[in-house]
Amino acid sequence: MMRLDEAPAVVTAGLGLFNDSLGAQAAEVTPVAWRPPLPGTEDALAAVATDPRTVVANAEAVRRLTTSRPRLVGIERAGDALGLERGEFLHAGPPIAWADASGPVRGALLGAIVYENMADSVEAAEALAPMVSLAPTHSRHAVGPMAGVVSPSMPVFVMHDDVFGSTAYCTLNEGLGKVLRFGAYSNEVIERLQWMERVLAPVLAATLRRHGPVDLPSILAQALQMGDEGHNRNRAGTSLFIREIVADLIGVELPTADLAAALRFINGNDHFMLNLAMGMGKAAADCARDLPGSTMVVAMARNGTEFGIQTAGTGDAWFTGPAEVPEGLYFSGFTAEDANPDLGDSTIMETVGLGGFAMAAAPAIVQFVGGDVSAAIENTQRMYEITLAEHPLYQIPALGFRGTPAGIDVTLVVRTDTVPVVNTGIAGREPGVGQVGAGIVDPPRQAFVDAATALAGRAQAVADMTLPAATLTSEKSELLPSS
Amino acid sequence: MMRLDEAPAVVTAGLGLFNDSLGAQAAEVTPVAWRPPLPGTEDALAAVATDPRTVVANAEAVRRLTTSRPRLVGIERAGDALGLERGEFLHAGPPIAWADASGPVRGALLGAIVYENMADSVEAAEALAPMVSLAPTHSRHAVGPMAGVVSPSMPVFVMHDDVFGSTAYCTLNEGLGKVLRFGAYSNEVIERLQWMERVLAPVLAATLRRHGPVDLPSILAQALQMGDEGHNRNRAGTSLFIREIVADLIGVELPTADLAAALRFINGNDHFMLNLAMGMGKAAADCARDLPGSTMVVAMARNGTEFGIQTAGTGDAWFTGPAEVPEGLYFSGFTAEDANPDLGDSTIMETVGLGGFAMAAAPAIVQFVGGDVSAAIENTQRMYEITLAEHPLYQIPALGFRGTPAGIDVTLVVRTDTVPVVNTGIAGREPGVGQVGAGIVDPPRQAFVDAATALAGRAQAVADMTLPAATLTSEKSELLPSS
Numbered sequence: 024m025m026r027l028d029e030a031p032a033v034v035t036a037g038l039g040l041f042n043d044s045l046g047a048q049a050a051e052v053t054p055v056a057w058r059p060p061l062p063g064t065e066d067a068l069a070a071v072a073t074d075p076r077t078v079v080a081n082a083e084a085v086r087r088l089t090t091s092r093p094r095l096v097g098i099e100r101a102g103d104a105l106g107l108e109r110g111e112f113l114h115a116g117p118p119i120a121w122a123d124a125s126g127p128v129r130g131a132l133l134g135a136i137v138y139e140n141m142a143d144s145v146e147a148a149e150a151l152a153p154m155v156s157l158a159p160t161h162s163r164h165a166v167g168p169m170a171g172v173v174s175p176s177m178p179v180f181v182m183h184d185d186v187f188g189s190t191a192y193c194t195l196n197e198g199l200g201k202v203l204r205f206g207a208y209s210n211e212v213i214e215r216l217q218w219m220e221r222v223l224a225p226v227l228a229a230t231l232r233r234h235g236p237v238d239l240p241s242i243l244a245q246a247l248q249m250g251d252e253g254h255n256r257n258r259a260g261t262s263l264f265i266r267e268i269v270a271d272l273i274g275v276e277l278p279t280a281d282l283a284a285a286l287r288f289i290n291g292n293d294h295f296m297l298n299l300a301m302g303m304g305k306a307a308a309d310c311a312r313d314l315p316g317s318t319m320v321v322a323m324a325r326n327g328t329e330f331g332i333q334t335a336g337t338g339d340a341w342f343t344g345p346a347e348v349p350e351g352l353y354f355s356g357f358t359a360e361d362a363n364p365d366l367g368d369s370t371i372m373e374t375v376g377l378g379g380f381a382m383a384a385a386p387a388i389v390q391f392v393g394g395d396v397s398a399a400i401e402n403t404q405r406m407y408e409i410t411l412a413e414h415p416l417y418q419i420p421a422l423g424f425r426g427t428p429a430g431i432d433v434t435l436v437v438r439t440d441t442v443p444v445v446n447t448g449i450a451g452r453e454p455g456v457g458q459v460g461a462g463i464v465d466p467p468r469q470a471f472v473d474a475a476t477a478l479a480g481r482a483q484a485v486a487d488m489t490l491p492a493a494t495l496t497s498e499k500s501e502l503l504p505s506s
Numbered sequence: 507m508m509r510l511d512e513a514p515a516v517v518t519a520g521l522g523l524f525n526d527s528l529g530a531q532a533a534e535v536t537p538v539a540w541r542p543p544l545p546g547t548e549d550a551l552a553a554v555a556t557d558p559r560t561v562v563a564n565a566e567a568v569r570r571l572t573t574s575r576p577r578l579v580g581i582e583r584a585g586d587a588l589g590l591e592r593g594e595f596l597h598a599g600p601p602i603a604w605a606d607a608s609g610p611v612r613g614a615l616l617g618a619i620v621y622e623n624m625a626d627s628v629e630a631a632e633a634l635a636p637m638v639s640l641a642p643t644h645s646r647h648a649v650g651p652m653a654g655v656v657s658p659s660m661p662v663f664v665m666h667d668d669v670f671g672s673t674a675y676c677t678l679n680e681g682l683g684k685v686l687r688f689g690a691y692s693n694e695v696i697e698r699l700q701w702m703e704r705v706l707a708p709v710l711a712a713t714l715r716r717h718g719p720v721d722l723p724s725i726l727a728q729a730l731q732m733g734d735e736g737h738n739r740n741r742a743g744t745s746l747f748i749r750e751i752v753a754d755l756i757g758v759e760l761p762t763a764d765l766a767a768a769l770r771f772i773n774g775n776d777h778f779m780l781n782l783a784m785g786m787g788k789a790a791a792d793c794a795r796d797l798p799g800s801t802m803v804v805a806m807a808r809n810g811t812e813f814g815i816q817t818a819g820t821g822d823a824w825f826t827g828p829a830e831v832p833e834g835l836y837f838s839g840f841t842a843e844d845a846n847p848d849l850g851d852s853t854i855m856e857t858v859g860l861g862g863f864a865m866a867a868a869p870a871i872v873q874f875v876g877g878d879v880s881a882a883i884e885n886t887q888r889m890y891e892i893t894l895a896e897h898p899l900y901q902i903p904a905l906g907f908r909g910t911p912a913g914i915d916v917t918l919v920v921r922t923d924t925v926p927v928v929n930t931g932i933a934g935r936e937p938g939v940g941q942v943g944a945g946i947v948d949p950p951r952q953a954f955v956d957a958a959t960a961l962a963g964r965a966q967a968v969a970d971m972t973l974p975a976a977t978l979t980s981e982k983s984e985l986l987p988s989s
Contacts, residue, residue, distance in 0.1 A: 248870040249732040249742050250903070259732050262745035269752055270769045279756060286753045386903030387731040396906060420733070420869030421904060423879060 060438045061472055067479035071434050074482035076316025084311040084319040084335045085411040085430035088375060093184040093191065093306035094236035095299060098228040102175030104192055105163040110141070111156040113163060115171025115368040116326025117341040121153045125327035127206025127363050130454030131170035132157075134208030138216050139174050145208055145455075161322055161333070165192040166305045166368035168297060169204035169450055169458075170327070177216070178224035182239070182302040187310035193302030195219055195227075198292040200457050204367075205450045207457040226277055226285040233271040239303040242267065243377065244416045246296070247427070252385035253300045254369055254378030255392055255446045255461055260296030265289060297369065304371040311335050311430075316485075318478055319411060320431040323370035323443065323466065327363055327450070332470045334433055336481060342474040344467025349449050351462015352393045363452040365464045370445050376414045376429025379444035379463065380406045384419040384427075392446045392461045402444045402463075403428065409435040409443065433478065436471040543921045544955055550962035554917050557965035559799025567794040567802040567818045568894040568913035571858060576667040576674065576789035577719035578782060581711040585658030587675055588646040592622070594639040596646060598654025598851040599809030600824040604636045608810035610689025610846050613937030614653035615640075617691030621699050622657050628691055628938075644805055644816070648675040649788045649851035651780060652687035652933055652941075653810070660699070661707035665722070665785040670793035676785030678702055678710075681775040683940050687850070688933045690940035709760055709768040716754040722786040725750065726860065727899045729779070730910070735868035736783045737852055737861030738875055738929045738944055743779030748772060780852065787854040794818050794913075799968075801961055802894060803914040806853035806926065806949065810846055810933070813949045817916055817957050819964060825957040827950025832932050834945015835876045846935040848947045853928050859897040859912025862927035862946065863889045867902040867910075875929045875944045885927045885946075886911065892918040892926065916961065919954040 060068060071077060101107050112135055114128055121129070129152065136148035136155065160171050167173055171194075179192040194204075197215055201207040231237070242263045243251075249259035265286070272282060289295045308321045317335035324331055331343040346364035353359070372378035382388060383403035386396040403419065406428035413426030431443055442465050449460040543551060554560060584590050595618055597611055604612070612635070619631035619638065643654050650656055654677075662675040677687075680698055684690040714720070725746045726734075732742035748769070755765060772778045791804045800818035807814055814826040829847035836842070855861035865871060866886035869879040886902065889911035896909030914926055925948050932943040 245741075249734075251732075258728070259742060259745070262742070262749055265752070266745055266748055266773050269748070270766045270773060273756060273762060273766045273769060283753045283756045286756065290749050290753060389903075390907075396904060420872075421879060424873075 058440045061440050061468055064437045064472055064475055067472075067475045068434055068438055070479035070482045071318060071475065074316050074485065076485065077318060077482075080314045080317035080336065081319055081411055081430075081432065084314050084317040084321075087187055087310040088307055088319070088430050089412055089414050089416070091184045091186050091189070091307040091310040092238070092240050093182040093189065093303045094238055095180055095231065095302070096183045096236045097181045097231055098178050098224050099181055100175070101173050101177045101179045101192070101194075104179055104181060105165055105173070107163070107173065107175040109139070109175055111158070111175065113158055113160045113165060113167065113171065113173040114326060115160055115167050115169065115366065116324040117329055117331030117343050118159050119157070119326040119328055121157065123328055125363050125366070126452045126454045127366060127450035127456075128170045128172070128327045130206030130208050130456075131172040131203050133454065134203045134212055135172045135174040137208065138203075138213050139176055159324070159326075160368055161324060162339070163192070164190060164305065164309065166301045166324075166371050167194050167204065168196070168301060168369045169367040169448060170206055171368050172203060176220060178220055180299060180302045182306040183236075184306050184310055189306045189309040191302050191306035191309060193298045193305065195223065196292060196295045196298040199294065202457060205448070205457040206363075206454050208455055222281050223285050223288060226272065226275060226281055227268075229275040229277060230268050230272040233274060234268055237264070237267055239299055240416055242296070243300055243303070244418070247381060247384040247417050248420055250385050250387050252378055252381040252388055252446070254297065254372040255448065256385045256388045257296040257300065258293040260300060261289065261293050264296050264299060300377070301369055301371050304375040304377070305368075307375050308371060313338060316482070318433045318475075320374055320433060323374050323445075324368045325365045325370065327366040330365055330466045330470060332433075332466070332474055334474050334478065337474065337477050340477060342470045342477065344469030347464055347467065349447055349462035349464035350393065351449060351460050352391065353449070353460035354458065357451070357459035361451050361453075361456070361459045363450045365445070365447060366450050367447065369447060373443050373445050374431065376410070376417055376427040379446045380410070380429070381417060381419065381427045382444070382446065383421050386421070388446070392463055394463065405441060406444060408439055409441050433471050433474045437475045440468070442466050442468060442471065541923045544923055544951055547920045547955055547958055550958045551917055551921055553962035553965045554801060554958065557799050557968065559968065560801060560965075563797045563800035563819065564802055564894055564913075564915065567797050567800040567804075570670055570793040571790055571802070571913050572895055572897050572899070574667045574669050574672070574790040574793040575721070575723050576665040576672065576786045577721055578663055578714065578785070579666045579719045580664045580714050581661050581707050582664055583658070584656050584660045584662045584675070584677075587662055587664060588648055588656070590646070590656065590658040592658055593624070594641070594658065596641055596643045596648060596650065596654065596656040597809060598643055598650050598652065598849065599807040600812055600814030600826050601642050602640070602809040602811055604640065606811055608846050608849070609935045609937045610849060610933035610939075611653045611655070611810045613689030613691050613939075614655040614686045616937065617686045617695055618655045618657040620691065621686075621696050622659055642807070642809075643851055644807060645822070646675070647673060647788065647792065649784045649807075649854050650677050650687065651679070651784060651852045652850040652931060653689055654851050655686060659703060661703055663782060663785045665789040666719070667789050667793055672789045672792040674785050674789035674792060676781045676788065678706065679775060679778045679781040682777065685940060688931070688940040689846075689937050691938055705764050706768050706771060709755065709758060709764055710751075712758040712760060713751050713755040716757060717751055720747070720750055722782055723899055725779070726783055726786070727901070730864060730867045730900050731903055733868050733870050735861055735864040735871055735929070737780070737855040738931065739868045739871040740779040740783065741776040743783060744772065744776050747779050747782060783860070784852055784854050787858040787860070788851075790858050791854060796821060799965070801916045801958075803857055803916060806857050806928070807851045808848045808853065810849040813848055813953060815916075815949070815953045815957055817961065820957065820960050823960060825953045825960065827952030830947055830950065832930055832945035832947035833876065834932060834943050835874065836932070836943035837941065840934070840942035844934050844936075844939070844942045846933045848928070848930060849933050850930065852930060856926050856928050857914065859893070859900055859910040862929045863893070863912070864900060864902065864910045865927070865929065866904050869904070871929070875946055877946065888924060889927060891922055892924050916954050916957045920958045923951070925949050925951060925954070
């Protein structure tokens, strides 16, 4: 038997049973959160860890992400803004072909084909659909919630960041339930899209011309003090956006009935702010793209079949894994049986430190996505382990005004086996159904493992070049802010 | 030395040192929150505790308080709605004469005299002021924040509760800083009041005619999910009120410039909802008045010199004590030296279970009134000790959607020596200065002791009548809801 003169101080790491056993013997134990890295990633992690570019590149990536201030500057026709020709359609997430597309993506594409007057019925659209041109929204600096289908006639919000010069686009939110983005395509869906193009977009465009750019990060920062997290809860943001623009909207020289109808439409949909936040998020994340050596995630997006990510250090490459079905609360009459796997570009919110990462600011969200308030707070707290910074603008009152965890580091995800928490809407798996619920979903670990492997490959390539020291210094200095 | 065969189970009540000492000896201690009642109140508490009417009367009082649903039904001229004649002025809190009035009340009265064209300068108003007729707002079913001065020409919101039939009134909020209610009376103050009468009130009155009654409790319930507490933080409530009415406001047949100016004014003032909430609170609390035997508080209000309360069991009697200076945060350039003692009818919010009682819903408020988030949560939790119910409509997400503590019981305050927590604006002590800060204040214990004594006197009078059982039953049955 070992005897000690003083009580032992024990630190346990990843040994729950040992920790409990010591505690039961009244020993003082300091447990440390630690889990082994994902299996088979040790070499990749070692390669990235020795990449001399990473520290500076990640500092610059997260600086750009958190100091960009994208503003809403206008509304344009998607065809003009994104260079979309007739017959070209965008969808959410990583690239996918019609043959592999899930029900809600197919439903939304069929609806968009009818909306574009390329077919006069859903049946006629079904014959055309396998032939249309498909591309990911992200490939055109755009994002769209859920199916994320963008067609040339749709109006899109235009966001611009004056600090780093990025521009991004997002469609206008249609509301909940039977809407195109959840795969519905009935007449009411198409007629609403037509009304949005004919009435809503011109009213808002004219309002924005009178108002000038709208400071979306400021609205989101306030909304976080008001119980929003910017992804699944946007009641405060929508309210503040209305307050921001309404005095200018009143003065627009269009029929009063149109102005009132536009306001009633926005008022009737607490998620109207979501698409504005997403466009803002896309513009912010794009500021951090293409920084060699950076392991920071600049996009997370789902096409209903696969969940994909992009990083600042790997250009336009997608790293994907199978999309899972969220766990959550279902609308009356629906169950998990009706749910499509995870879908949409709205994970751009988590990418910039909002959404699931900011759930501690939004205790009321548990009534929409399930769980309890303590779990919501824990979700946010866990994300500090895999992020590079605390967002200086987005603060959480319940955590003593701590900034939200922002800037996901692929290597931290892999090393701690902690994946980003995403809260999301749930689409029906059959085309035409629409939204069936909302919940929380885990991204596939494979996407992060593949990204780490690719980053390791690029790090190894740099090491293999055995660059002279002077060249390395010069490459680093390119990452510093220009004066 | 005493020896025990088993470890002792010790319950300590109000004996902190004993509790700590036992704990240090590794004894298992269950501390119970208990404090002795306020000195000299034992007889009064005993008399009220044996009043056979109290249990039923308090149940009915809190039922009326928490199930009333006062709605905003219109805007009227105070003179017409409250029967105020020229030369009559109302003020916040319990009754007070000009000679005893504090600086901000005097300043507001001087400004109101000028606003009513009874004097053409503040100097001329000072000569008139000691002669004008003064009465408390509460005596006319009205409330007003801070000085609470109401004069005949001012527009007032009209609230009506369809469930119990009460009607209440409140002035329109002027904004922050140099405003009449904080005792300022400069030209800009008077001109703003004139504009509110000439432009704002007609726009809102016409909007309400188009819209119909506005469900204020529903807006406040949502606002509590969005970080408001309904007293010092009203950003969400103001936003939701604007959303509620704006589509009808657009259709009002008044000049577009007036509509836009009215909206910009409301948008520019996150406290616009406060006065709507106060009128709602007054109408709700008045539903519970005049229930013999009830020990529930139906009004708390301050006139800048005294803090007064009224109870359901003591009619229109005021029980008062000296108003204290709040502890809080001061605006740039001001300190506690500049502060007037506690002022205003806005404590009607705490009376109905909001304001300080709902601080756990509003973590961001600590940046306005001081303290930290955990203190805000503790303030709410402490109030459950002195209240009769949890409000079914006003829920706090951070406390697992628990209802706010509602219905202050005078005997619980006295028995536990726990006074209601109030958060409030702070007025400058000199007339003409305006707001200097915001903070948290304790009501005087004397007001609650005197109320308990008066309730005991009434209980004793009932006991002395040695009523036959039949009469007692009949009196009780009057308290049951009429069918």
